């Protein structure tokens with residue numbers, strides 16, 4: 001939840017008094033034209049950035065009150081272009097756990113755990129010893145997803161996770177993301193410019209423009225009868 005959030009970057013107001021609620025247990029699409037501030041918003045949720053003014057709340061508490069490592073353990077992030085740590089697929093998954101520090105329920109990052117994580121993102125466990133350097137874009141993004149899931153986060157943030165992929169690969173990855181969310185009642189917030197993806201795979205939609213909230217609500221309602229002309233025009237461009 002964001003309350004009166006202002007974010008300035010190099011003197012420009014990129015978020016301009018934003019109030020947004022991201023409902024727990026739902027898959028939310030964050031949509032709006034390029035430059036609307038979608039990535040800027042997402043980055044505030046696990047404190048990759050802090051706002052200039054206003055409050056970001058997670059489970060009713062300001063995110064600034066959580067130790068950063070705890071917050072990042074509980075709120076995972078997948079970027080548009082998958083960034084792999086050098087080494088194997090298994091190295092990448094173990095690194096996520098090592099970086100997050102011991103949580104309340106420490107995970108034993110053994111071979112079975114690696115295999116289980118890979119299966120959860122529909123990658124064959126035989127990928128574990130492979131060097132990430134030689135994976136395809138879609139495979140890397142699945143490893144990035146598995147890595148984000150390694151700490152069993154309650155919230156998963158995804159910034160245009162399918163933008164760099166072919167439509168077919170993108171659609172399969174979306175199905176995986178939605179299944180992973182549904183499996184665990186996890187909250188998912190996904191930025192996407194593929195509007196069909198928002199329409200078909202999410203339950204809640206937040207429309208932003210110029211650093212402000214335009215409109216938010218159940219995905220079907222927004223796509224079928226948006227209240228605001230700007231939302232209608234944007235969604236019609238799908």
Ligand SMILES: Nc1ncnc2c1ncn2[C@@H]1O[C@H](COP(=O)(O)OP(=O)(O)O)[C@@H](O)[C@H]1O
Nearest residue numbers: 009010012014033034035036037038039040041
């Ligand atoms: N590090 C930065 N420094 C200055 N301006 C930035 C920076 N990051 C983003 N911006 C600007 O902030 C605005 C919002 O960017 P962003 O959150 O990336 O939008 P979106 O993800 O919706 O395309 C844009 O006008 C962008 O140029």
Ligand SMILES: [Mg+2]
Nearest residue numbers: 038039040191
């Ligand atoms: Mg962006």
